[in-house]
Amino acid sequence: MGRNSAENQRRYREKKKQDPDWRQKESKRVQKYYISTPKLSAKEVEKRREKGRISMRKTRLKRKAEMKAPDSTSKRSRPTNAMVGRTLPSSGPLTRGMVKEFGADNFNGQDMPGPSSRSTEILTIKMPFNTKDHSCKRINRSVMRAKRKNQKVIKERDKLQKRVWCLEKRLRRISSPNIDPSRPTTKPSKPLATPVKRAINLLRQSGISPRKAPAGRNALVLHNSIMREVKKSGKKVCREILVSAELKRSRCQRLLAKSWELNRGKGQKKVQIRSRKVKAQLRRRRVVAFLKREDNSSCLPGKRDAQKVDDQLVQKYILSDTLANLHKKFKLENPITTISFASFAKYRPKI
Template identity: 30%
Template sequence: MSDAWDADDFEPEVPVKTTDQWEGEDEDDVKGYKIVYNTTCVNTTTITTLTAVKMPLSNAERQRRYREKQKAKKPVAYLKKEAQRKRDAYIPSHLLTPDALKKRREELCKKSKRHYKKVKRVQNETIEVAGPSTSSTLIVKLPITNVKKGKQVRKTYRRSLRTAYKKNSELSDKNIELERKNKRLQKRIERLNKKKPSMMLTSTDAEERDISSMDSEAGISVNEMTPRSKTRTEVNSLKLDRKRAAQVRKKLLLSNTVLHSIQSSVKQKKKKGIKSIWSGLISKYRCSSALSRSLGINRKKVSALSKARKGKPMSEQVKHKVIEFLEREDNSTTLPGKKDTKTTNKETKQKHVLSDYVMNLYEKFKLENPTIHISRTVFYKLRPPHIILADFANRKTCLCSKHQNLALKIKGLKMEA
């Protein structure tokens, strides 16, 4: 058997035609060739033959050649039609999906980069002179300097300025966040430095941490434990001798019992008991924070309790008696005018003018109703809107509204004359 021959050593039986050999014919008939290698074995000898097979064009190649032909025949109409086709097929950005929008922006970015490179290349080109020729004129190609770039420069400037402002705002936000974090850490270090000298058994944080850890191991919460069991747990955690443990146990039992009683009063919301907690020795020895952690109440709750002070509600019978007393004929006068009305809560009532001052009417009401205990302030508040004070009566007389006004007008006319 002979060695395998190279395919390049053979020439095909049918020569491969190039595109140049098809000049003068229709471009649609121009098709390429493909070389096919046929290997046969005759009497232990390998013979390789090459034949050129004519291959058809693909659909994409046919369409591309058709577009090139149309572009060459009618360039202006083709470009106009192509631009209209792209405008019709355009989809606005807000209707695209995030992936499609990202892909479009990447393509636009690449296209603009290619355009900038092309413009830069044209600007940086040196003067090109055509070769010497006797029949043709001398052609000089100068670099393009007058490029319309004002609008593009302004757009680039605005884009870079917007990016700089955005980056500046992000950095300022980060700076503020870092400053806040730095202050928080500094405050934490200050608290730790203050606690270092008193890191003994009197430290409430350490005690509570140890007790909570032991209770969590035992599966019992601190609130569910009785004062005696809580005292036993705390004394066992200290690991003292028998004599010292007995002394500490008595003091702890007393404090835990007092705390338990205070917690029960807080749960029942006894206002006097809660207010008295923060007065006296608690504030003097600065134990309010430790007490608030153990009881679960703070100064805001105490202040809210003091503000939520309400008296007994006034009965409807007393309100009705006060209104009837003020509407009586000997205490008020009904105005006769059609417009002398007052509408409250969609209920229209005729106006009344008090015949005396409210202070005197209050004393009169107390004499007539000695069994009803009512203060002067409440009596003033119970006066309905349609009952007007006694000062209005001086301005609602015939002399004031008619005759006196006319007299003043005549006096003014005399002065002008």
């Protein structure tokens, strides 16, 4: 009777395994057709990994089954190459030469020569050690909330500690008596009363001798005196000066407001709210009030000297000087208001 394909395949495998180098040859043959993982698609990679997992699972189950099941084919029952075609001695004491010749595994239960007997059976003991659970533990939400709150409080505490440290350092620097006199300071330690002393102190802080620079000393004394008198006149006057166009052009508004201890925002808001038309109306009123003054013009008293303007009778005025001279006089009396001669002539009353 002929063999089927399964029997033929089995015989071929047995014949193949007789060759001692068959494993190396098989691995070389498989490596020719092996495709690396980066060259495969995502589905093929997942398929290959799943196949490896299944094979590894089978191998583990097989090993567990072998460890649990008793070893039916013991090494002692298998004859070694040295025993082929030879018989063991049935009686008589065992000698070291016999054990060496036939092998220690072939003597079942007999006493071995020597000081102690030897058992060839392997004893395996499985210890049930508690392994660590590496799974992710679920943490309570309230605990996580408390941890976040704690971290927030720690950050705020660190900021406050840093702020306290900076303030303490600043306080030590201010209150320290050992100050280097050669180092210029922005503010004097004690407020100096007179403008002369302030000018001298400012020159010395800048490293200039007051005797060597008398012109600078005199200019500073004059500046301090004027600033002191203007400050005494009131905040209203100071704000009007602060909003002037000349100071804005020279960018000295901030420095002047700091020296007078004024809030620059108040003066700026008043000027910013006023539009061009409002400024022109205010300027017109000032010019009209200036020209109707007794020293600049005289009112005509007659009935025929009156003229109707906007349903009202208005008396006529006669100027006591030329418009050019009156314009110069207006500019001297109002240095803050900037007005040209053309605008001054345009703003005069019609009658």
